[in-house]
Amino acid sequence: MKLTLEFGGGLELLFGSVKIHEVAVPPPEGETKVTVKHLLLWIRDNLLKERPEMFLKDKSVRPGVLVLINDCDWELCGTTEAVLEEKDTVVFISTLHGG
Amino acid sequence: MGEMDEEDVVMRRISKLKKESVREEMVSRFARIRKEAREFREQLAFQEREEEAENADIVAGCKSDLDGEAQCREPEGQQFTKNTKQKEGDLKSQDPEAKKQEDRRLGSCGMENGSCAAGVFSSGHSMGADFIRRYSRQLLVPSFGVSGQKKLSESAILIVGMGGLGSPISSYLAASGVGRLGLVDSDVVELSNLHRQIIHTEAFIGQPKVSSAASACLALNSSILVKEHGRGLNAANAVEIISQYDVVVDATDNIPSRYLISDACVATAKPLVSGAALGLEGQLSVYNHKSGPCYRCLFPVPPPPGTRQRCSDNGVLGVVPGIIGTLQALEAIKLASGFGETLSSRMLLLDAFSTRIHMVKLRGRSPNCFACGDAPQISAANLHEFDYERFTESTLSEEGPKAQELIPVNDRLSSAELKKLLESGKPHVLLDVRDSHEYVISSLPSSLNIPLSLLKERLSVLQSAVDSVVSFPDNPQEKEYPGLQDVGSSKEECSSVVPSRENTSIYVVCRRGNDSQKAVQFLRSEGFSSAVDVVGGLESWAKDVDERFPFY
Numbered sequence: 001m002k003l004t005l006e007f008g009g010g011l012e013l014l015f016g017s018v019k020i021h022e023v024a025v026p027p028p029e030g031e032t033k034v035t036v037k038h039l040l041l042w043i044r045d046n047l048l049k050e051r052p053e054m055f056l057k058d059k060s061v062r063p064g065v066l067v068l069i070n071d072c073d074w075e076l077c078g079t080t081e082a083v084l085e086e087k088d089t090v091v092f093i094s095t096l097h098g099g
Numbered sequence: 100m101g102e103m104d105e106e107d108v109v110m111r112r113i114s115k116l117k118k119e120s121v122r123e124e125m126v127s128r129f130a131r132i133r134k135e136a137r138e139f140r141e142q143l144a145f146q147e148r149e150e151e152a153e154n155a156d157i158v159a160g161c162k163s164d165l166d167g168e169a170q171c172r173e174p175e176g177q178q179f180t181k182n183t184k185q186k187e188g189d190l191k192s193q194d195p196e197a198k199k200q201e202d203r204r205l206g207s208c209g210m211e212n213g214s215c216a217a218g219v220f221s222s223g224h225s226m227g228a229d230f231i232r233r234y235s236r237q238l239l240v241p242s243f244g245v246s247g248q249k250k251l252s253e254s255a256i257l258i259v260g261m262g263g264l265g266s267p268i269s270s271y272l273a274a275s276g277v278g279r280l281g282l283v284d285s286d287v288v289e290l291s292n293l294h295r296q297i298i299h300t301e302a303f304i305g306q307p308k309v310s311s312a313a314s315a316c317l318a319l320n321s322s323i324l325v326k327e328h329g330r331g332l333n334a335a336n337a338v339e340i341i342s343q344y345d346v347v348v349d350a351t352d353n354i355p356s357r358y359l360i361s362d363a364c365v366a367t368a369k370p371l372v373s374g375a376a377l378g379l380e381g382q383l384s385v386y387n388h389k390s391g392p393c394y395r396c397l398f399p400v401p402p403p404p405g406t407r408q409r410c411s412d413n414g415v416l417g418v419v420p421g422i423i424g425t426l427q428a429l430e431a432i433k434l435a436s437g438f439g440e441t442l443s444s445r446m447l448l449l450d451a452f453s454t455r456i457h458m459v460k461l462r463g464r465s466p467n468c469f470a471c472g473d474a475p476q477i478s479a480a481n482l483h484e485f486d487y488e489r490f491t492e493s494t495l496s497e498e499g500p501k502a503q504e505l506i507p508v509n510d511r512l513s514s515a516e517l518k519k520l521l522e523s524g525k526p527h528v529l530l531d532v533r534d535s536h537e538y539v540i541s542s543l544p545s546s547l548n549i550p551l552s553l554l555k556e557r558l559s560v561l562q563s564a565v566d567s568v569v570s571f572p573d574n575p576q577e578k579e580y581p582g583l584q585d586v587g588s589s590k591e592e593c594s595s596v597v598p599s600r601e602n603t604s605i606y607v608v609c610r611r612g613n614d615s616q617k618a619v620q621f622l623r624s625e626g627f628s629s630a631v632d633v634v635g636g637l638e639s640w641a642k643d644v645d646e647r648f649p650f651y
């Protein structure tokens with residue numbers, strides 16, 4: 001499944017300082033759907049360059065990271081259970097505090 | 100054939116006559132226009148002279164109105180007179196000390212009761228001539244108009260943080276005619292602030308940011324009230340201060356302040372405009388408004404300490420908080436004057452690197468929220484008991500992470516000891532493990548830069564430096580510090596001593612002495628048993644050894 005992943009708010013530093021990644025994520029074996037939960041594991045195993053604890057915690061994203069599916073808060077789409085569709089854009093953004 | 104000729108001749112003659120008459124008419128019309136234009140210019144010049152005289156009268160009239168009003172209206176009158184004097188004083192003198200004293204006086208007077216109504220209207224809340232002139236271009240905006248301006252002028256807005264965000268927020272809110280502005284900050288103005296905190300000027304370096312900002316706001320608009328809260332916001336005073344205002348703007352730079360301000364806004368039912376900026380990115384939202392979420396609804400658990408970035412470590416391009424702060428001012432004006440659609444339940448994400456703005460839809464208020472949920476745990480009565488610093492594991496300031504102690508202090512060097520060793524001529528390699536973009540800002544002479552994150556893969560570079568170690572005295576005080584232009588002047592010179600991993604000292608430095616400990620732990624595990632790091636890093640060098648070192 002073709003997806004666009006974006007990392008911001010400093011998270012891009014964990015992905016070779018590249019913000020936008022066009023990826024093809026295969027569904028888990030024996031399944032047809034790609035959930036966000038599966039996407040997180042796929043990112044950890046295929047995309048993440050360093051320090052996974054800066055991105056993930058307890059099978060979800062770490063506190064302080066907002067997940068947006070097609071510019072919509074993942075809380076409104078079922079968080080880790082949200083089912084992704086072809087050409088979806090998933091944004092991971094770390095909350096900023098500077099002023 | 101003759102007929103045709105004749106007709107042709109007649110036609111030509113007619114055409115010629117026509118042309119001549121048209122030309123004549125044109126000539127006379129041009130003459131008329133020129134005459135009119137000349138008359139118009141003369142009239143215009145006359146009007147301008149008249150207007151100049153009239154303006155002088157108006158200015159004098161406004162001042163006497165203001166003074167008259169001040170006399171008959173207590174206690175607001177006092178503030179009016181002071182504001183007028185303040186403005187006059189500012190014009191006369193640029194002496195910051197005089198300004199500071201004036202500001203202190205101003206900040207400590209008036210509005211202690213915290214009631215609303217800033218009193219910019221003349222009697223009966225009708226708009227005075229100066230009021231109309233000042234805000235005329237805003238009054239002309241149909242959806243804002245007179246009612247918006249009146250509401251704005253009767254409103255009170257609190258801005259927490261007088262930094263990169265707070266600068267445009269306070270400037271625009273003062274200029275646009277918010278009735279009463281509260282400014283919160285406990286810091287003083289520093290040179291490294293000025294590139295983005297544009298409300299402060301060089302003359303105010305070393306003085307409280309609230310004094311500097313209040314002075315600038317009143318210079319922009321002396322008809323508003325400005326209150327300074329120079330002790331900053333904490334759990335003990337947050338509810339009391341915030342309850343004096345209608346809208347709160349979070350322009351702070353740290354996580355505990357963000358939770359504190361959000362909770363206090365929920366406890367006192369105030370809408371919150373929250374902005375943040377770092378590096379080349381910015382974020383903006385409105386919390387605790389209508390059915391939208393509060394900050395805790397979005398971030399119930401604070402991010403772990405290791406994941407946080409700060410302007411003083413990660414940098415920030417000055418214009419980025421400028422953009423976010425300006426948008427915060429917009430949201431605050433809309434909330435205070437009750438028009439437009441705010442960013443409640445939405446968030447704006449700015450990526451300044453590629454000039455992209457994302458608008459995203461956020462969740463609504465969470466029924467389970469600790470602060471604003473159906474069974475809230477925090478109220479105006481108990482908020483002061485909540486330990487925000489412990490909750491977020493950080494302090495209510497932009498202070499950096501506490502110095503780590505991975506290696507016992509007696510197994511490390513002080514910056515003074517490093518200086519002695521460098522001067523002694525003892526064979527060594529001076530290793531700087533900061534990122535290269537920091538190393539090029541400033542560095543110690545003859546140092547070798549291998550960023551901590553690359554140390555493992557570039558161990559051979561360190562090995563070859565050890566193999567060709569410097570053997571003569573190296574007095575950094577006699578040299579200029581490499582930096583900016585002369586990048587990469589670090590040299591690796593030959594030596595007669597036979598070096599080895601065990602006997603060649605490797606002095607490891609970083610910015611503050613945390614990464615250098617991690618580097619030493621790693622190097623020792625790789626057999627570089629003489630690796631030792633410097634407590635406090637280059638910050639300590641700049642403080643304790645050589646003030647000339649351009650620390651950043």
Ligand SMILES: [Zn+2]
Nearest residue numbers: 393396468471
């Ligand atoms: Zn909430």
